[in-house]
Amino acid sequence: xxxxxxxxxxxxxxxxxVEEITRIWNEDAETVKQNLGxxxxxxxxxxxxxxxxxxxxxxxxxxxxxxxxxKIGAIFVGSESHPYAVKPTATIVGEALGVGNYYFCAxxxxxxxxxxxxxxxxxAMVKAGMIEYGLSIGSDVAQAKPGDALEYTAAAGAAxxxxxxxxxxxxxxxxxxxxxxxxFWRRELxxxxxHGGRFTGFPAYFRHIVMAAKKLMEEFGYTAKDxxxxxxHQPNAKFPQRVASMLGFSEEKIADGMIVxxxxxxxxxxxxxxxxxxxxxxxxxxxxxxxxFGSGAGSDAFAIRVTDRILDYPRNTRVWDKLKECVYIDYAxxxxxxxxxx
Amino acid sequence: xxxxIIGVGTTEFGELWEKSFRSLFLSAGLSALEDAGIGxxxxxxxxxxxxxxxxxxxxxHIAALIADHAGLAEFGIPAVRVENADASGGSAFRQxxxxxxxxxxxxxxxxxxxxxxxxxxxxxxxxxAIDQExxxxxxxxxxxxxxxxxxxxxxxxxTKEEDLAMIAVKNHRNAVHNPKAQFRKEISVEDVMNSxxxxxxLKVLDCAPLSDGASAVILANEEIARKICDTPVYVEACTQAxxxxxxxxxxDILTFQAVIKASRxxxxxxxxxxxxIDVAEVHDSFTIAELIAYEDLGFAKxxxxxxxxxxxxxxxxxRIPVNTSGGLKACGHAVGATGIRQIVDxxxxxxxxxxxxxxxxxxxxxxxxGGSGATAVVTILSR
Amino acid sequence: MVPRIWRRIKYRYNTITSFCESCGSYYYPQREICPKCRxxxxxRDVEIDGEGTVLSYTIVNGRKIALIxxxxxxxxxxxxxxxxxxxxxVRKVFRxxxxxGEDGIxxxxxxxxxxx
Numbered sequence: 001x002x003x004x005x006x007x008x009x010x011x012x013x014x015x016x017x018v019e020e021i022t023r024i025w026n027e028d029a030e031t032v033k034q035n036l037g038x039x040x041x042x043x044x045x046x047x048x049x050x051x052x053x054x055x056x057x058x059x060x061x062x063x064x065x066x067x068x069x070x071k072i073g074a075i076f077v078g079s080e081s082h083p084y085a086v087k088p089t090a091t092i093v094g095e096a097l098g099v100g101n102y103y104f105c106a107x108x109x110x111x112x113x114x115x116x117x118x119x120x121x122x123x124a125m126v127k128a129g130m131i132e133y134g135l136s137i138g139s140d141v142a143q144a145k146p147g148d149a150l151e152y153t154a155a156a157g158a159a160x161x162x163x164x165x166x167x168x169x170x171x172x173x174x175x176x177x178x179x180x181x182x183x184f185w186r187r188e189l190x191x192x193x194x195h196g197g198r199f200t201g202f203p204a205y206f207r208h209i210v211m212a213a214k215k216l217m218e219e220f221g222y223t224a225k226d227x228x229x230x231x232x233h234q235p236n237a238k239f240p241q242r243v244a245s246m247l248g249f250s251e252e253k254i255a256d257g258m259i260v261x262x263x264x265x266x267x268x269x270x271x272x273x274x275x276x277x278x279x280x281x282x283x284x285x286x287x288x289x290x291x292x293f294g295s296g297a298g299s300d301a302f303a304i305r306v307t308d309r310i311l312d313y314p315r316n317t318r319v320w321d322k323l324k325e326c327v328y329i330d331y332a333x334x335x336x337x338x339x340x341x342x
Numbered sequence: 343x344x345x346x347i348i349g350v351g352t353t354e355f356g357e358l359w360e361k362s363f364r365s366l367f368l369s370a371g372l373s374a375l376e377d378a379g380i381g382x383x384x385x386x387x388x389x390x391x392x393x394x395x396x397x398x399x400x401x402x403h404i405a406a407l408i409a410d411h412a413g414l415a416e417f418g419i420p421a422v423r424v425e426n427a428d429a430s431g432g433s434a435f436r437q438x439x440x441x442x443x444x445x446x447x448x449x450x451x452x453x454x455x456x457x458x459x460x461x462x463x464x465x466x467x468x469x470x471a472i473d474q475e476x477x478x479x480x481x482x483x484x485x486x487x488x489x490x491x492x493x494x495x496x497x498x499x500x501t502k503e504e505d506l507a508m509i510a511v512k513n514h515r516n517a518v519h520n521p522k523a524q525f526r527k528e529i530s531v532e533d534v535m536n537s538x539x540x541x542x543x544l545k546v547l548d549c550a551p552l553s554d555g556a557s558a559v560i561l562a563n564e565e566i567a568r569k570i571c572d573t574p575v576y577v578e579a580c581t582q583a584x585x586x587x588x589x590x591x592x593x594d595i596l597t598f599q600a601v602i603k604a605s606r607x608x609x610x611x612x613x614x615x616x617x618x619i620d621v622a623e624v625h626d627s628f629t630i631a632e633l634i635a636y637e638d639l640g641f642a643k644x645x646x647x648x649x650x651x652x653x654x655x656x657x658x659x660x661r662i663p664v665n666t667s668g669g670l671k672a673c674g675h676a677v678g679a680t681g682i683r684q685i686v687d688x689x690x691x692x693x694x695x696x697x698x699x700x701x702x703x704x705x706x707x708x709x710x711x712g713g714s715g716a717t718a719v720v721t722i723l724s725r
Numbered sequence: 726m727v728p729r730i731w732r733r734i735k736y737r738y739n740t741i742t743s744f745c746e747s748c749g750s751y752y753y754p755q756r757e758i759c760p761k762c763r764x765x766x767x768x769r770d771v772e773i774d775g776e777g778t779v780l781s782y783t784i785v786n787g788r789k790i791a792l793i794x795x796x797x798x799x800x801x802x803x804x805x806x807x808x809x810x811x812x813x814x815v816r817k818v819f820r821x822x823x824x825x826g827e828d829g830i831x832x833x834x835x836x837x838x839x840x841x
Binding site: 473475476477479480481482483485487489490491493494497539540541542543544586588589590591595 | 729733737752753754780781782783784785786788790791792799800801802803804811822825832834
Binding site for chain 1: 819
């Protein structure tokens with residue numbers, strides 16, 4: 001059995017409310033909150049970035065796994081906001097986690113699904129007997145142009161998933177659906193991403209998630225009823241609610257993963273943070289559908305079944321509890337924290 | 343053999359825009375020679391204290407440079423720059439003292455010189471005196487190290503920010519009568535308390551300014567001194583000690599072990615006790631440094647430094663006048679020159695030439711500290 | 726500057742003290758010779774969990790810098806993010822310390838936050 005052996009998360013403690021952003025741009029807070037279903041988003045401290053958050057999440061995953069870091073044979077960090085355009089984040093993480101020098105390593109980019117792609121690679125490497133454990137981390141300090149709609153949701157966070165044998169949650173199956181769909185992109189040297197507006201909906205998010213989920217269910221014989229939980233990439237609260245209903249999942253089945261309302265879209269960490277929130281409470285034999293989405297575009301679908309081993313696993317500091325420890329800041333501090341003013 | 347100081351000279355300290363590094367030394371050196379009544383050709387060696395001409399003005403190898411511009415190039419005497427951060431001056435003095443005491447040379451100059459105001463950020467350069475890898479890297483600078491010490495001293499012994507302010511006030515008041523001082527205006531405790539924080543709890547007026555300046559003293563052996571000098575001042579002891587470099591390694595950050603070691607050695611060699619000192623020039627790069635020096639030099643018990651300043655004991659007229667010149671705070675801190683300037687001011691006191699700052703003194707002590715205390719030089723002089 | 730920073734990466738990313746096997750003393754920052762034992766000493770790295778107590782601190786250039794004491798007696802100067810007083814308990818976090826200009830390398834290291 002191969003799957004998730006441990007997981008760790010990190011959410012920075014600062015928050016900015018939708019009201020504070022609408023105040024600057026003279027928009028209506030209630031309308032925005034209605035449209036997006038998001039109340040506030042997480043903001044990193046001035047000295048935090050994708051690498052620092054990835055290390056914090058990775059440290060939690062390793063400490064709860066109770067394994068020696070040197071046993072980790074691969075590290076992949078997926079992000080759209082790597083601190084360097086050239087020079088991997090994953091080596092900084094590897095050094096800070098103390099994994100030694102003998103490990104497979106690369107940074108991944110596939111918009112918000114880079115870390116689930118990393119999970120698939122780690123899964124394959126473990127299955128092939130190449131490594132004992134593989135670590136995939138999604139971490140982002142999401143960029144958004146000031147005044148753009150994305151500004152309300154572009155947030156910061158990290159999630160780390162350790163893959164290996166004897167898991168607390170088995171990866172029963174995984175499938176990907178990929179196409180060349182330019183829904184959201186950032187050109188080299190451009191500071192902020194651009195997007196296709198409404199084009200990011202059906203041709204992108206919904207199409208890829210639905211195709212990947214349906215393929216997974218057809219190929220491996222699942223129906224929606226076989227899953228106790230479903231978690232999708234969360235760019236806002238509306239999209240995952242809608243795609244859940246399209247796939248036949250009720251509000252209850254997605255509720256435990258819907259942290260986007262309180263922290264916004266953490267990009268590469270988004271679907272994984274949702275998964276971790278569910279793992280915080282899921283019981284043995286319960287099954288989770290995880291479908292990520294990365295612009296450009298693609299979705300990775302996983303059928304994950306919780307095992308007995310989760311009962312021995314230290315599920316302290318739950319994601320929903322971490323969300324509550326926060327400090328609200330105003331727009332000026334937000335700009336300073338994001339290093340947009342120095 | 344016994345060593346005496348036969349001549350002293352100093353420039354004023356301050357932001358001396360018109361003076362270059364090379365020209366700075368001239369007036370100090372020439373006054374020292376005139377004061378001693380000798381000509382340049384009598385000088386056998388020159389020891390120059392200078393912290394960082396390399397960083398301040400991009401010039402190294404400055405001892406030879408200064409010797410040349412002081413007119414000594416024809417004599418080809420040995421010239422060396424001595425560096426121990428802001429204890430460079432005191433350390434240069436000790437090297438010159440040892441050269442004469444050992445009989446190696448009969449007459450030597452100990453000088454100090456620093457030109458800081460051409461640099462964009464002099465405090466950055468002074469902060470190279472702390473541990474660059476493990477203190478500077480995490481965001482500390484020299485004021486921050488002293489601030490950390492100050493906060494703990496306040497927490498443990500009840501020292502107040504007002505006590506530190508009184509030290510700055512005292513030194514400014516003394517400097518009113520010092521024509522060479524950078525700041526000759528009185529300030530009040532309120533002025534100090536209202537000045538902005540540099541590194542909490544230390545404020546702008548708790549910190550000595552970084553200044554341009556040069557000072558020089560001429561040392562000779564006793565035999566020569568008696569022959570040519572009316573008022574030789576004798577060096578009873580000149581000691582130096584080092585300590586752990588970073589405050590991370592000091593067992594008790596409220597005690598400067600280097601000061602304790604150097605001063606105990608000095609008292610022993612001079613055969614005196616702390617209470618025998620009549621006047622002292624003490625390294626007040628920060629007001630807390632002067633307060634802790636009261637304790638580490640043995641003028642007050644550990645933790646009771648504040649008592650001395652509160653009771654006026656270190657004022658002119660008090661039991662142990664400290665920094666009658668105005669100290670680093672009001673004279674200005676020309677880094678490498680400070681240690682020599684302290685000697686100059688004590689010699690003026692011991693000779694009875696201090697006019698309105700005069701105290702009745704037979705034994706004087708100078709304390710020059712490098713950085714956050716890793717180096718300390720103690721000199722005891724007598725008339 | 727690059728090699729100088731690189732040489733210390735191991736000691737900046739985690740809290741690693743130097744331990745002398747001869748006398749049992751712990752030191753920070755890393756050193757090669759035990760000041761008590763000198764050549765009779767035997768120093769090796771010992772990584773610690775990064776929890777400590779604030780001995781003193783200052784605020785300079787908008788940053789809080791504290792002297793933190795670990796259980797084994799070693800002390801570390803580091804930036805602290807959050808509200809502290811003398812005696813506060815703190816734990817390590819991985820943060821950015823600075824960069825060598827906009828086009829230079831980024832310096833990462835260990836800072837501390839109060840344990841709530």
